Amino acid sequence: MANPPPKSFIKAATLFLSLFLFSPPSVAVDFLTASQNLTGAATLVSEKGFFELGFFSPRNSTNVYLGIWYKIIPIRTIVWVANRENPIVDSSAAVLKINTTTNVLVLLQDNAVVWLANTSKSVEIPKLQLLDNGNLVLKDAKSEVISWQSFDYPTDTLLPGMKLGWDFENGIQRRLSAWKSSDDPSPGSLTMEMMNTNYPEPAMWNGSKEFMRSGPWNGLQFSAKPTSALPILVYSYVNNKSELSYSYELINSSLIGRMVLNQTLTRREAWIWSDSEKNWKLYATMPRDYCDTYGLCGAFGSCNIELTPACQCLQGFHPKVPEKWNLMDYADGCVRNKPLNCSSTDKLGFAQIPGLKLPDTQLTWVNESMSLNECRDKCLRNCSCVAFANTDIRGSGSGCAIWLGDLIDIKVVRRGGQDLYVRMLASELETKKKTSSVVVGVIIGATVLVIAGLVLIGFYIIRSKRRSLEGMGKDLGQQEDLELPFLDLATISNATDNFASYNKLGEGGFGAVFRGRLADGQEIAVKRLSSYSRQGTEEFKNEVILIAKLQHRNLVKLLGCCIEGEEKMLIYEYMPNNSLDSFIFDNDRKKLLDWSKRFNIICGVARGILYLHQDSRLRIIHRDLKASNVLLDIDMNPKISDFGMARTFGGDQTEGNTRRVVGTYGYMAPEYAIDGQFSIKSDVFSFGILLLEIVSGKKNRGIFRPNQALNLIGHAWKLWNEGKPLELVDASMGESYALSEVLRCIHVSLLCLQQHPEDRPTMSNVVLMLSSESTLAQPKQPGFYMETGPVEAYSHSSKNESSTNELTITLMEAR
Ligand SMILES: *[C@@H]1O[C@H](CO)[C@@H](O)[C@H](O)[C@H]1NC(C)=O
Ligand SMILES: *[C@@H]1O[C@H](CO)[C@@H](O)[C@H](O)[C@H]1NC(C)=O
Ligand SMILES: *[C@@H]1O[C@H](CO)[C@@H](O)[C@H](O)[C@H]1NC(C)=O
Ligand SMILES: *[C@@H]1O[C@H](CO)[C@@H](O)[C@H](O)[C@H]1NC(C)=O
Ligand SMILES: *[C@@H]1O[C@H](CO)[C@@H](O)[C@H](O)[C@H]1NC(C)=O
Ligand SMILES: *[C@@H]1O[C@H](CO)[C@@H](O)[C@H](O)[C@H]1NC(C)=O
Ligand SMILES: *[C@@H]1O[C@H](CO)[C@@H](O)[C@H](O)[C@H]1NC(C)=O
Ligand SMILES: *[C@@H]1O[C@H](CO)[C@@H](O)[C@H](O)[C@H]1NC(C)=O
Ligand SMILES: *[C@@H]1O[C@H](CO)[C@@H](O)[C@H](O)[C@H]1NC(C)=O
Ligand SMILES: *[C@@H]1O[C@H](CO)[C@@H](O)[C@H](O)[C@H]1NC(C)=O
Ligand SMILES: *[C@@H]1O[C@H](CO)[C@@H](O)[C@H](O)[C@H]1NC(C)=O
Numbered sequence: 001m002a003n004p005p006p007k008s009f010i011k012a013a014t015l016f017l018s019l020f021l022f023s024p025p026s027v028a029v030d031f032l033t034a035s036q037n038l039t040g041a042a043t044l045v046s047e048k049g050f051f052e053l054g055f056f057s058p059r060n061s062t063n064v065y066l067g068i069w070y071k072i073i074p075i076r077t078i079v080w081v082a083n084r085e086n087p088i089v090d091s092s093a094a095v096l097k098i099n100t101t102t103n104v105l106v107l108l109q110d111n112a113v114v115w116l117a118n119t120s121k122s123v124e125i126p127k128l129q130l131l132d133n134g135n136l137v138l139k140d141a142k143s144e145v146i147s148w149q150s151f152d153y154p155t156d157t158l159l160p161g162m163k164l165g166w167d168f169e170n171g172i173q174r175r176l177s178a179w180k181s182s183d184d185p186s187p188g189s190l191t192m193e194m195m196n197t198n199y200p201e202p203a204m205w206n207g208s209k210e211f212m213r214s215g216p217w218n219g220l221q222f223s224a225k226p227t228s229a230l231p232i233l234v235y236s237y238v239n240n241k242s243e244l245s246y247s248y249e250l251i252n253s254s255l256i257g258r259m260v261l262n263q264t265l266t267r268r269e270a271w272i273w274s275d276s277e278k279n280w281k282l283y284a285t286m287p288r289d290y291c292d293t294y295g296l297c298g299a300f301g302s303c304n305i306e307l308t309p310a311c312q313c314l315q316g317f318h319p320k321v322p323e324k325w326n327l328m329d330y331a332d333g334c335v336r337n338k339p340l341n342c343s344s345t346d347k348l349g350f351a352q353i354p355g356l357k358l359p360d361t362q363l364t365w366v367n368e369s370m371s372l373n374e375c376r377d378k379c380l381r382n383c384s385c386v387a388f389a390n391t392d393i394r395g396s397g398s399g400c401a402i403w404l405g406d407l408i409d410i411k412v413v414r415r416g417g418q419d420l421y422v423r424m425l426a427s428e429l430e431t432k433k434k435t436s437s438v439v440v441g442v443i444i445g446a447t448v449l450v451i452a453g454l455v456l457i458g459f460y461i462i463r464s465k466r467r468s469l470e471g472m473g474k475d476l477g478q479q480e481d482l483e484l485p486f487l488d489l490a491t492i493s494n495a496t497d498n499f500a501s502y503n504k505l506g507e508g509g510f511g512a513v514f515r516g517r518l519a520d521g522q523e524i525a526v527k528r529l530s531s532y533s534r535q536g537t538e539e540f541k542n543e544v545i546l547i548a549k550l551q552h553r554n555l556v557k558l559l560g561c562c563i564e565g566e567e568k569m570l571i572y573e574y575m576p577n578n579s580l581d582s583f584i585f586d587n588d589r590k591k592l593l594d595w596s597k598r599f600n601i602i603c604g605v606a607r608g609i610l611y612l613h614q615d616s617r618l619r620i621i622h623r624d625l626k627a628s629n630v631l632l633d634i635d636m637n638p639k640i641s642d643f644g645m646a647r648t649f650g651g652d653q654t655e656g657n658t659r660r661v662v663g664t665y666g667y668m669a670p671e672y673a674i675d676g677q678f679s680i681k682s683d684v685f686s687f688g689i690l691l692l693e694i695v696s697g698k699k700n701r702g703i704f705r706p707n708q709a710l711n712l713i714g715h716a717w718k719l720w721n722e723g724k725p726l727e728l729v730d731a732s733m734g735e736s737y738a739l740s741e742v743l744r745c746i747h748v749s750l751l752c753l754q755q756h757p758e759d760r761p762t763m764s765n766v767v768l769m770l771s772s773e774s775t776l777a778q779p780k781q782p783g784f785y786m787e788t789g790p791v792e793a794y795s796h797s798s799k800n801e802s803s804t805n806e807l808t809i810t811l812m813e814a815r
Pocket of ligand 10: 367368369370371374
């Protein structure tokens, strides 16, 4: 039996262990009093352990700073820095303590003050405490009166509940400034503050240059913010004698979120912590898009990201220097078509322009209790008044703001914004009305021709300029609005009654679609994707975020997505009128679509495809255009759905040959169906079919009917050559159609259906042809009209003839 080691040895070993094997113990305290101090690795922890205050060094730096970070998050995320401009170089000499004479919080290095919590309020028994919302407070232990708090001196991060703006009583302005870089917390040039003007608004500045405005508060939110279908945070705004500020809270208070200025990318980012992925997720950025660039379109110009070019003059205005404007240099802005003259007796009126981020508010006057009518009178009576608006849009609106100078930095806000009333000569308003009712026919034709010419000429002139702008667009692309909520499966399951069959709207190419209703009453359409995507979750998410950026009034809006386990779902806005095929192929419902509605649908679909092909940055080829993928909103406006799905599922090519053919027989271009060759021209072919179907109210029976005399294409081609194309027109429209428009549509469709892709027009040509009176080329023989031919190679697929052209082909190895 071995002797136990002597006691002295154990003592020595324990000492040794505690001295050398264990790192110096890091003390965590709940509060700090005047007799205590904080040094080395010791930290001050908030009550429930959410946050921690201590010394840190940025990743790539040896400088030491006093800061606050999340204790409950494994990734060190600094939310506040005390001595951001005075780093400590010798960490062993750093001490945080309360000066016992002055009762002020000081940070010392070798007993020299590096930073102090300056306050005019004194305390008797000081106590330093970190709260669970991240606020470091110095207060009186007895009276609990706060003499200093870190929330009054934000750095680059706005935490929930933290206020940005002015505390007039204590003379404090709370503003954010970005870290210079991720290694250097000292203030960079990017700042954000509340502008203390008559009509306050938050704004971001890059140095001394205004960079982006949020627009003034409109009772619900800041005017530049689109209304979010599924908001995850709420803002509150205070504007009174003692305070001018805003703050935000997360609707689900168990989420962890922060807003931070990023100098490198010159933007404000909103991040949400994902517990499952143990990482921060980008939720939204500001600026949201290129149109947020301060003053991009100059005075009296308005920016609409959905238009090309994005800058347009307000109604009644024209570019001041057209040559520069046409070259996309908008700095000079716009001027009135007819100058206003207060002393003249001309009648004055106001043009009501809806859906705007209100212009820069520096030169404004506000009365919160005036009505819109009083506001109008006020504006009319004051010669310098250029425009007016309600300050509060809740209910029927209230309050009055008037603008006394040039209108700068107006943006068209999709799903949001408010009305602005711009002063102009009554004659300017009236001319517009007269034009549209009397001389419309004469003018439109001529104008369209001129515009078409200008567009073509302009296109070539600005092409090179545009290239460089596109490069810029790429950088800016990262700053786009990412407010794409990721919903959990439970929410979706609830909304759709657990994907009940009575909620099923249909089965599309990439999965089933369900109707649903969220807890707040909003109706949604949920696309539950089949699980054949070979993509990983992360890739899929990135793709969805890209697709969510495709925004156009003729595209269905993606509201969010859900990814859990094997489940991948896309959440879209709900379209009450279902899809186009449920009208044009239904003997009763087709009567609801007269020619003007059909023509509107044709033009809308064309513009939507044009946007996908050309105007969006992603240059999407849809690959599955068909009547059932054209949805109709309450006003029968068409919205294309399933765009970007081929991109997501069908591989990464944008043009060329694919192993996986995605599409629907009956709509597929021959080169695509046979060789898997796809291009924007195969979409044009599908559009041609759609056009014929809308005009005729008949389905193209596809290519699988060897016994059928002629399919729709063949039929149309035959009638065209026999000089009686009107026999194609849907009888249910009666005589109530515009002959020239119908003929033009048939003509354009045949041009789209030509056998060789290079003969087919591009979508921009299609849009021009549909809207102009220009002479059209004679179509050559269409693809796929024959009874026999290469098409028979595919007849093996036609087991069930009547349904084959419904069948969406998603997996097919091209030979
Ligand atoms: C910090 O506090 C410890 C004891 O709590 C004390 O020994 C030390 O001298 C203090 N350091 C400074 C710099 O005040
Ligand atoms: C750290 O600094 C070095 C030298 O300044 C630099 O080369 C390196 O890229 C930096 N690393 C990070 C992660 O910033
Ligand atoms: C407290 O601050 C005063 C004024 O700055 C200074 O004179 C004094 O030495 C400080 N006391 C201690 C204990 O650090
Ligand atoms: C502290 O604040 C006062 C005014 O409240 C100011 O005069 C003084 O310069 C400030 N001191 C420091 C070190 O910031
Ligand atoms: C911010 O300002 C700096 C210096 O004036 C400039 O170089 C930079 O391009 C600006 N950034 C943006 C995004 O405007
Ligand atoms: C200003 O509003 C804040 C927040 O609603 C309130 O606490 C404060 O008392 C108000 N001050 C005045 C002078 O009305
Ligand atoms: C709030 O978020 C937590 C954590 O993500 C989640 O578990 C909870 O269900 C959410 N609550 C609501 C009401 O959405
Ligand atoms: C800003 O963005 C860059 C690039 O994504 C990132 O590396 C950096 O950490 C960000 N800075 C802050 C303060 O979040
Ligand atoms: C404004 O109208 C008045 C009266 O019609 C006229 O005398 C004056 O010259 C006009 N002023 C301008 C700047 O057009
Ligand atoms: C604001 O408008 C109301 C209602 O017209 C009026 O009673 C009040 O005097 C106005 N206030 C100011 C400061 O003009
Ligand atoms: C117009 O109204 C503003 C704000 O009330 C005022 O400062 C200005 O003097 C007025 N101008 C005229 C010509 O009445």
